[in-house]
Amino acid sequence: MPKHPSILELFNDKPIGTNVLVKGWVRTFRNDQFITVTDGSTIKTLQIVIKKEEHDEEKLKKIQTGACISAKGLLEKSLGKGQDIELICEELVILGESDPNEFPIQMKRHTMEFLREKAHLRFRTNTFGSVFRIRHHLAFAVHKFFNDRGFFNLHSPIITGSDAEGAGEMFKVTTLDIQNPPRTENGEVDLSQDFFGKPTNLTVSGQLEAELAALALGKVYTFGPTFRAENSNTSRHLAEFWMIEPEVAFNDIFDNMDLAEEFLQFCIKYALENCREDLEFLQEREANEDKLKPVDDRQSMPLIQRLEFVTNNKFERITYSEAIDILLNSNHYKKKKFKFNVEWGIDLQSEHERYLVEKHFQKPVIITGYPAAIKAFYMRMNEDGKTVAAMDILVPGIGEIIGGSQREERLENLIAKCEQFNIPQDHLWWYLETRKFGTCEHAGFGLGFERLIMYVTGMQNIRDVIPFPRTPQNAEF
RNA sequence: UCCCUAGUAGCUCAGCUGGUUAGAGCACAUGACUGUUAAUCAUGGGGUCCCUGGUUCGAGUCCAGGCUGGGGAGCCA
Secondary structure (H helix, E strand, O other), rough: OOOOOOOOHHHHHHHOOOOEEEEEEEEEOOOOOOEEEEOOOOOOOOOOOOOOOOOOHHHHHOOOOEEEEEEEEEEEOOOOOOOOOEEEEEEEEEOOOOOOOOOOOOOOOOHHHHHHHOOOHHHHHHHHHHHHHHHHHHHHHHEEEEHHHHOOOOOOEEHHHHOOOOOOOOOOOOOOOOOOOOOOOOOOEHHHHHOOOOOOEEEEOHHHHHHHHHHHEEEEEEEEEEEEEOOOOOOOOOOOEEEEEEEEEEOHHHHEEEEHOOOHHHHHHHHHOOOHHHHHHHHHHHHHHHHOOHHOOOOOOOOOHHHHHHHOOOEEEEEEEHHHHHHHOOOHOHHHOOOOOOOOOOOOHHHHHHHHHHHHHHHOOEEEEEEEEOOOOOEEEEOOEEEEEEEEEEEOEEEEEEEEEEOOHOOOOOOOOHHHOOOOOHHOHHHHHHHHHOOOOOEEEEEEHHHHHOOOHHOOOHHHHOOOOOEEEEEEO
């Protein structure tokens, strides 16, 4: 048992008439009498009532926004309207002062941009408190979903020696002195003297490793940090992000779609059931922010309604070819409103995906059967010899949230693909060997955890759903 | 990396076709009030107008370059 109850516990148990000790941070101090305190356990705040005469002036002055206090007293039914319980304070201690002239977080609206520069203190705000509580619950939901279905969590390596995954630019990992690295006779950096004796990178995906495990354990999933050294400056990309990658032996692309859809709906439902108050707060926040925006940029549905819509409706499933047809037959296309051309074989542009999801279907869409040329080497070739068993799940507002495929399990096909994509086979010998020894059909997908959090919280910028975002030119904190 | 856009008080912003001493709300300080809900009322302090250079009698305002933030695109999750 903790030495003192959290505010969440006080609201749940409501031990009215008993003596309690509370610790937390001051939000406001009104009327020289009412201290609003939060301790992070819930979005709710506890009102502490003090009698001015019982405390010396110096102490009262220190009850300021951001200060840390502890209060002991009787928990009572509140006389005021804003809350049902309050603490009648008998003993008040200032644990940590907070000079209001320096503390940057005020009880008023701050911009996300400003708070991003105060990432060490932004946890103290309602918005980030809610976001990071929801982040926790979603992480827990991920593990629960897979655990309940007999999946094993696989810890794929962070440092990887393979450089052929093709998922993007990689961060190099080295212990060599970059000012003065050892050189070979012809002047090149001698990586054989590096820590691992070869070039190594931070992982861009745990998928290939997950496949190895799936072909033995059956159903596995990874949930860990991944890294992309792309110079991407958007509200949807991070250099360090968390990815969830299930991989299942004996699943085909249709099983894969079912799993992905069930998984997304489970996570969203879990948040709706376990984070109600935080979601209500974020919904109100979003509505207030929307008032400042032009009508066209506003959300069509309130946050919670959007989430319920996703859990209550089947995702739309179409093939890439059907998607192209829909685009070609759209008024949007006929009025030449697309910036990029539409024809079979193109990689769908953001504007195309957005049209399909936000205008045409207005719900999550799963697109399958992409042209082989625009997808990764490991995706399974379909019978037509032109398309692969790939799938992307697109959601309104975010775009691609899941990308997956049935994997190419036929050794000769995979070797042919390696040649086409200029991937040296000796870099992937271990991957290819799984196709040599007891290969079987299998499938999996990757979900960007932060994008899921964005969708659930309604936050517009991915930098605001991870505690300390890493983006090009920015690794403060 | 490309395109667009912004940078004025601690925060959020206003500042017109260049023209006296650069404004408001919030925050802060002091006082009043005391069952408040981001309390209220009064008074007060607070500025490298992002930086560098230029045009001009005169630049927060115009021009050029740079820095930083934001939006969009590409890459992707």
